[in-house]
Each structure stands twice: as structure tokens, then as C-alpha cells.
Amino acid sequence: xxxxxxxxxxxxxxxxxxxxxxxxxxxxxxxxxxxxxxxxxxxxxxxxxxxxxxxxxxxxxxxxxxxxxxxxxxxxxxxxxxxxxxxxxxxxxxxxxxxxxxxxxxxxxxxxxxxxxxxxxxxxxxxxxxxxxxxxxxxxxxxxxxxxxxxxxxxxxxxxxxxxxxxxxxxxxxxxxxxxxxxxxxxxxxxxxxxxxxxxxxxxxxxxxxxxxxxxxxxxxxxxxxxxxxxxxxxxxxxxxxxxxxxxxxxxxxxxxxxxxxxxxxxxxxxxxxxxxxxxxxxxxxxxxxxxxxxxxxxxxxxxxxxxxxxxxxxxxxxxxxxxxxxxxxxxxxxxxxxxxxxxxxxxxxxxxxxxxxxxxxxxxxxxxxxxxxxxxxxxxxxxxxxxxxxxxxx
Amino acid sequence: xxxxxxxxxxxxxxxxxxxxxxxxxxxxxxxxxxxxxxxxxxxxxxxxxxxxxxxxxxxxxxxxxxxxxxxxxxxxxxxxxxxxxxxxxxxxxxxxxxxxxxxxxxxxxxxxxxxxxxxxxxxxxxxxxxxxxxxxxxxxx
Numbered sequence: 343x344x345x346x347x348x349x350x351x352x353x354x355x356x357x358x359x360x361x362x363x364x365x366x367x368x369x370x371x372x373x374x375x376x377x378x379x380x381x382x383x384x385x386x387x388x389x390x391x392x393x394x395x396x397x398x399x400x401x402x403x404x405x406x407x408x409x410x411x412x413x414x415x416x417x418x419x420x421x422x423x424x425x426x427x428x429x430x431x432x433x434x435x436x437x438x439x440x441x442x443x444x445x446x447x448x449x450x451x452x453x454x455x456x457x458x459x460x461x462x463x464x465x466x467x468x469x470x471x472x473x474x475x476x477x478x479x480x481x482x483x484x485x486x487x488x489x490x491x492x493x494x495x496x497x498x499x500x501x502x503x504x505x506x507x508x509x510x511x512x513x514x515x516x517x518x519x520x521x522x523x524x525x526x527x528x529x530x531x532x533x534x535x536x537x538x539x540x541x542x543x544x545x546x547x548x549x550x551x552x553x554x555x556x557x558x559x560x561x562x563x564x565x566x567x568x569x570x571x572x573x574x575x576x577x578x579x580x581x582x583x584x585x586x587x588x589x590x591x592x593x594x595x596x597x598x599x600x601x602x603x604x605x606x607x608x609x610x611x612x613x614x615x616x617x618x619x620x621x622x623x624x625x626x627x628x629x630x631x632x633x634x635x636x637x638x639x640x641x642x643x644x645x646x647x648x649x650x651x652x653x654x655x656x657x658x659x660x661x662x663x664x665x666x667x668x669x670x671x672x673x674x675x676x677x678x679x680x681x682x683x684x685x686x687x688x689x690x691x692x693x694x695x696x697x698x699x700x701x702x703x704x705x706x707x708x709x710x711x712x713x714x715x716x717x718x719x720x721x722x723x724x725x726x727x728x729x730x731x732x733x734x735x736x737x
Numbered sequence: 738x739x740x741x742x743x744x745x746x747x748x749x750x751x752x753x754x755x756x757x758x759x760x761x762x763x764x765x766x767x768x769x770x771x772x773x774x775x776x777x778x779x780x781x782x783x784x785x786x787x788x789x790x791x792x793x794x795x796x797x798x799x800x801x802x803x804x805x806x807x808x809x810x811x812x813x814x815x816x817x818x819x820x821x822x823x824x825x826x827x828x829x830x831x832x833x834x835x836x837x838x839x840x841x842x843x844x845x846x847x848x849x850x851x852x853x854x855x856x857x858x859x860x861x862x863x864x865x866x867x868x869x870x871x872x873x874x875x876x877x878x
Contacts, residue, residue, distance in 0.1 A: 473772030612811030674757025709762025
């Protein structure tokens with residue numbers, strides 16, 4: 343069901359720039375809270391029917407498909423089990439599956455889009471336009487598909503308690519000393535957002551943080567007009583795991599900082615997590631932009647409120663590998679010449695050799711870590727699950 | 738003499754390979770991390786006010802003290818029955834359930850009402866509520 347214009351009954355669409363619902367037909371614009379709520383109440387009982395029931399079939403691939411009628415043209419709208427708003431493939435009008443956001447299932451807050459589609463594309467162009475190792479085709483991309491999706495989140499308060507034994511080393515050489523340190527404490531996590539959509543990986547969604555929760559508005563389905571949205575489908579265990587992982591990371595980092603030793607690592611821990619009951623269900627805005635590169639789909643995410651761009655862009659291999667090998671050979675040759683002609687210094691100062699060896703190992707591991715991190719992000723942007731999450735929608 | 742030269746050559750090659758390849762990886766890794774790995778950051782502990790309140794700190798523990806420390810300070814979730822099952826879908830609590838949990842009900846009511854305005858000498862004009870600092874006043878654009 344779409345929200346209709348008071349003047350001409352044409353479907354209204356939410357404009358992130360003006361933060362108003364706008365009618366493309368008569369030019370009318372309305373604040374979302376201005377729209378009558380009487381009509382919304384009766385729509386809550388309109389439910390999407392299972393596709394197999396409608397067609398009297400038992401086909402497995404339709405198990406998660408539901409049929410709904412477009413309020414504008416009567417066309418068939420097919421949504422999956424978690425979609426709450428979509429666009430009619432026949433008339434292009436926005437539609438909201440009200441039964442999915444009715445009463446108890448209704449999110450309490452929504453963070454409306456404030457970045458428009460055009461701004462999102464510009465932000466991406468600004469980020470990828472200058473990179474030396476970004477392929478030319480990607481720099482001049484024309485997006486294959488751009489979708490604004492409200493992703494469901496649970497905003498959680500939690501208390502993480504832990505008692506840990508930390509290994510730490512102090513001093514050098516013969517003065518080196520290894521000690522074990524005990525630390526116990528509680529860590530309170532306030533307003534931590536957990537992505538509530540199973541189809542979207544936590545690794546991708548967590549990179550969209552931080553969200554500016556001061557922009558949250560009490561939920562009104564009119565904010566969904568013109569955008570896609572999903573409802574929560576995660577379990578209590580999923581939320582707890584996500585909060586646990588992050589809380590443990592923060593706890594471990596702070597504990598290791600608290601120990602006055604080097605090369606610290608956690609040897610033993612007894613963590614426990616308690617989620618508060620006052621979890622808040624909110625919808626957060628994300629632009630999904632896909633482009634095709636060498637038969638692979640690259641999905642770029644843009645936080646629809648802060649404009650943060652998240653993506654691992656594939657490398658321009660024709661530039662990257664020749665430079666990598668060329669530079670590798672050049673630097674190795676230079677280093678060989680340096681060591682060969684200054685070796686007598688190293689021979690008379692064994693401590694210097696020791697430091698040099700340790701420095702080389704640190705340098706090498708830092709470099710490898712940076713390359714692996716970038717490669718992981720690139721792989722994540724080409725992840726099929728994320729592409730399916732945004733692509734498999736009608737319209 | 739020849740053996741000594743061979744050792745010098747070998748060590749020089751080993752060091753040169755380590756330094757050359759290490760520097761190359763660091764330079765190239767830094768460049769692609771900056772240009773191709775966009776937005777690879779998450780909310781920090783500052784964003785969620787996640788600071789530890791330490792209940793115990795002990796240095797230079799022996800094996801016996803370690804065991805004692807863990808058994809004394811580890812917190813066990815004793816009342817697991819009050820929590821939903823891990824496989825239960827997360828949902829909003831109903832009015833009745835919230836009534837049962839006075840604390841959660843009060844917090845929620847406060848939140849849904851919107852930030853409560855409180856004026857004081859120290860007030861910077863920002864309404865304060867339970868989620869002050871993060872849930873600041875809703876601004877109309």
C-alpha cells in the first residue's frame with residue numbers, strides 16, 4: 343500500500359533532501375507526520391499471501407515468496423519473507439507491506455535517508471576517482487543498480503564482565519622478565535547497533551558505523567516510501583553473539599593497554615554478557631550501489647545518513663603486479679648493496695644485527711597485514727550474499 | 738676465507754630479501770589500503786561509551802594466584818532462565834512484559850516520550866535523558 347497525495351491521490355515518495363513526502367504528479371509536499379493515520383490503521387490487516395498458497399503449488403524456490411497487490415495499479419508484488427517495503431515492477435510506485443510493520447512488529451525509530459541517490463553516487467565517485475590502483479572502468483563507472491534500503495537494527499545496551507590473565511614481557515635481553523597479570527572488570531556498552539538482517543553479513547554492516555542516533559525519528563512508515571526495507575529476522579543468540587564479539591574486543595584492548603608490559607596477550611578469560619531488556623528496534627538507511635567489473639559484481643555501501651562510503655575496490659592488476667615486483671627487485675638489490683658494503687659494521691656490532699633482523703620481521707609482517715586487510719575488503723565487496731541481498735528485489 | 742665470504746653473502750642476501758620485500762609490502766600495502774580499501778573502520782569504544790570499570794587488578798601472579806584470581810572474580814550468568822532462548826527471534830516486548838520489568842518499562846516510556854527537558858546552570862540547552870550523549874534532541878531539518 344502506498345501513501346497517497348492529499349491533493350491528487352498520486353503515490354508520495356520521501357525526498358531525503360527536503361525530508362518531505364513529495365508528489366511527482368502535482369508537486370505537493372507534506373511532512374510525514376502530517377499524513378492522516380486513520381487510513382494506516384486499516385491497512386495493517388492487509389497481509390501478503392504465500393505464493394505457493396496463491397498458485398496452489400508446493401515449489402521449494404517459492405517457499406519464501408509472498409504475493410501482495412499494488413495499491414495503485416493492482417499489479418502483483420512479490421516480496422520475500424523479510425521485506426517490508428518495495429516498488430511495484432509495473433507502475434513504479436512505492437508500496438509498504440503494512441502487516442510486517444504493524445503493532446508489535448513495528449520498529450520504534452527510523453533514521454531517515456538524508457543522502458540522496460545522486461549524492462551517494464557522487465560520494466562514491468569522489469572516493470574512487472583518484473586511486474592509482476583503481477581500474478579505469480571503475481573510476482568511470484555507471485552504476486548497474488542503486489537501491490536505498492532501510493536495514494533493520496537492534497540498538498542494545500549490555501554489560502560485559504570478564505576476569506582475565508594477561509601475559510606480558512618487560513625489559514630486554516638478560517633483563518627480560520615475563521609476568522602474568524590479573525584484571526577483572528565490567529564494561530558497559532551503550533546504544534550499540536546490531537544489524538538485524540541475517541542476509542547481510544555483520545562484517546559489512548559494522549563498517550557502516552557509527553550511526554548518528556541523534557537523527558533518529560519515531561517510526562513512521564511514510565519514511566519508507568520510495569525505498570526498500572527489511573524487517574528483523576535475527577535470533578536472540580545472533581544479537582548476543584554480535585554484541586559479545588565486539589565487547590570482548592573492546593575489553594581485551596583496554597586491558598592490554600592497562601598492563602605496563604610489552605608483547606601482551608590474553609592467556610585466560612571468563613567472559614559473561616548480560617543484555618538489557620530495553621533493546622530498541624530501529625531502521626537505518628543504506629545505499630547499495632552495484633557495478634560490474636570483469637564479470638563480477640562489486641557492491642558499494644553508503645551510509646544514508648552520514649554518507650560514509652564502504653567498499654573494497656578491485657585492484658588494477660596490470661598496474662599493481664608489475665609495480666609490486668619491480669619495486670621488490672629494486673629495493674632488494676639496493677638493500678643487498680647496502681648490506682654487502684657495510685657488513686663489517688654488522689660483524690663488529692652483533693646487537694645492531696639483532697635489531698636489524700627484528701626490524702625487518704616487523705616491517706615484513708606490517709606490510710603483509712596491510713595487503714591482506716585490503717584483499718579481504720575487496721573479497722567482501724564481491725560477496726554474492728550481499729549482492730543477492732540488494733538485487734533480489736522487485737522493481 | 739671463502740667460507741667466511743659465503744656466510745657474509747648469505748646473510749647479506751637474507752637481510753636484503755627481508756628488507757626489500759618487507760619495504761615493498763609495506764609501501765604497496767599502505768597505498769592499496771588507502772585507495773582501494775574504503776571505509777574499513779568500525780565504531781570505537783568512545784562511540785559506545787565502552788570503558789572498563791575495573792573490579793580487581795593484580796600484577797606478577799603465580800600459578801596458584803592465577804587460579805584463585807579467576808575463581809574469585811569470574812562472573813557467572815546464574816539466572817540464565819530469565820533470558821530468552823538463543824533460537825528465539827528477537828522481538829519487541831509487549832506492554833504486559835514491560836510492566837513486569839519495571840526498569841525496562843520506565844526507560845522505554847521515557848524514551849518514547851522523547852527527551853525530557855531539564856534546565857540548570859550547567860545546561861547547554863541539550864535535553865537530557867537516559868540516552869543523553871547519544872540520543873540527543875531530534876532536530877528537524
